[in-house]
Amino acid sequence: MLLEDIRFLVTQDEERRILTDVDLLVEDGRIDEIGEDLSAPGERIDCSGKAVMPGLVNSHTHAAMTVFRGVSDSKLLQGWLEEEILPREDRLEGEDIYFGTLMGIAEMLLTGTTCFNDMYLMEGEVARAVDHAGVRAVLSYGMTDEHGMREPLEEVERLITGYKDHDLIEPAVGPHAPYTCSTEFLRKAGETAEEHDVPLHIHLSETEEENERILEAEGKTPAEYLDSLGLLGPRTVAAHCTHLNGADIEILEERGAGVAHNPAANLKLGSGIAPVPGLEGVDVGLGTDGMASNNNHNLFEEMKFASLVQKLEDPREMSAQKVLDMATIDGARVLGLEDRIGSLEEGKRADILTVELSSPELSPVNKPEDLISHLVFSFSGNVSDTMVEGDLKVRDGELTELDIDEIRGEVEDRRGRIDGESA
Numbered sequence: 001m002l003l004e005d006i007r008f009l010v011t012q013d014e015e016r017r018i019l020t021d022v023d024l025l026v027e028d029g030r031i032d033e034i035g036e037d038l039s040a041p042g043e044r045i046d047c048s049g050k051a052v053m054p055g056l057v058n059s060h061t062h063a064a065m066t067v068f069r070g071v072s073d074s075k076l077l078q079g080w081l082e083e084e085i086l087p088r089e090d091r092l093e094g095e096d097i098y099f100g101t102l103m104g105i106a107e108m109l110l111t112g113t114t115c116f117n118d119m120y121l122m123e124g125e126v127a128r129a130v131d132h133a134g135v136r137a138v139l140s141y142g143m144t145d146e147h148g149m150r151e152p153l154e155e156v157e158r159l160i161t162g163y164k165d166h167d168l169i170e171p172a173v174g175p176h177a178p179y180t181c182s183t184e185f186l187r188k189a190g191e192t193a194e195e196h197d198v199p200l201h202i203h204l205s206e207t208e209e210e211n212e213r214i215l216e217a218e219g220k221t222p223a224e225y226l227d228s229l230g231l232l233g234p235r236t237v238a239a240h241c242t243h244l245n246g247a248d249i250e251i252l253e254e255r256g257a258g259v260a261h262n263p264a265a266n267l268k269l270g271s272g273i274a275p276v277p278g279l280e281g282v283d284v285g286l287g288t289d290g291m292a293s294n295n296n297h298n299l300f301e302e303m304k305f306a307s308l309v310q311k312l313e314d315p316r317e318m319s320a321q322k323v324l325d326m327a328t329i330d331g332a333r334v335l336g337l338e339d340r341i342g343s344l345e346e347g348k349r350a351d352i353l354t355v356e357l358s359s360p361e362l363s364p365v366n367k368p369e370d371l372i373s374h375l376v377f378s379f380s381g382n383v384s385d386t387m388v389e390g391d392l393k394v395r396d397g398e399l400t401e402l403d404i405d406e407i408r409g410e411v412e413d414r415r416g417r418i419d420g421e422s423a
């Protein structure tokens with residue numbers, strides 16, 4: 001497939017080059033060549049009025065929670081979790097998770113996300129949905145042994161051995177959080193991730209209350225505590241990190257752990273704001289978190305939030321380019337996928353989105369710098385085309401494979417059942 005006459009190609013390469021009037025050739029799911037006047041047989045997309053950029057990377061979400069969108073909009077995290085979410089999660093069936101995930105994936109594809117890092121219950125159902133939709137994902141069971149052992153480590157081993165050779169799925173280990181897992185369980189989870197050499201995905205220092213609980217129980221901050229158990233390293237993806245002190249940041253830097261920043265969910269649950277400008281030596285990606293605390297999967301919107309929450313303190317912080325990096329190449333690095341995705345360069349996988357530039361919200365765009373600002377601060381996120389591994393999943397703003405009416409019907413029925421039982 002040839003993307004031809006691209007008006008702006010946002011490469012997100014080392015020099016953050018934006019090329020104009022070039023072609024991009026996709027072959028065998030990879031970016032084969034970028035250059036002028038390329039020719040190739042097969043399908044062509046006229047990109048003379050479009051920006052072409054890397055597919056976005058959502059570094060922390062719980063896609064199946066799309067089925068809970070909007071259940072509670074005005075509670076603190078602890079009440080939200082214990083009164084609204086956990087009782088509903090107890091009633092979830094496998095198919096609820098499958099269709100909830102498909103709805104989340106549909107939304108992600110329509111807003112340009114091609115890869116997401118997920119943690120949830122019955123993650124095998126999430127994997128089935130990801131495989132069906134043909135998107136890229138890092139998948140882990142959200143494990144806890146405090147609310148009853150919800151996902152035993154044998155299930156995790158099954159996910160890892162079942163998907164370790166899959167083209168698009170990276171299995172991972174996901175102990176839910178320092179406050180929902182026992183010390184011994186956390187240690188075992190860390191050993192499992194190390195043994196299989198897969199990512200370790202965990203919530204960390206999401207709220208002040210979490211910090212106080214861990215400090216009281218362990219005499220350490222959550223970051224110090226996880227570090228003492230050997231859980232912080234280059235394979236770690238630590239979600240939130242809204243309450244880190246200077247010593248915690250040094251630990252993350254030294255260990256090479258990555259952070260997934262979720263500004264919308266942190267604002268909505270009143271959890272706090274991660275000190276992103278202070279995390280210069282740490283890889284930081286961008287996540288939406290689940291749909292009961294955001295409430296959408298639109299990473300364009302998330303980029304704007306990530307910038308604005310820091311600009312309140314200092315408007316010179318968090319440029320459009322910086323947050324675009326977080327949603328692309330930096331997010332890929334957090335997930336250990338930077339050799340494959342996150343930028344548009346020859347040899348990388350063809351995870352690509354295109355944006356039609358004729359809409360008023362993207363005008364005027366006279367030079368490349370205008371474009372990056374518009375994409376972050378003005379664009380709604382409704383992309384024109386989305387490609388994963390060379391396959392077009394969205395074409396001219398429409399899903400090419402997923403049947404959105406069927407998925408919506410299933411999700412509405414299932415939500416009705418789940419809410420009905422909670423009345």
Ligand SMILES: [Zn+2]
Nearest residue numbers: 203239289290
């Ligand atoms: Zn989360």
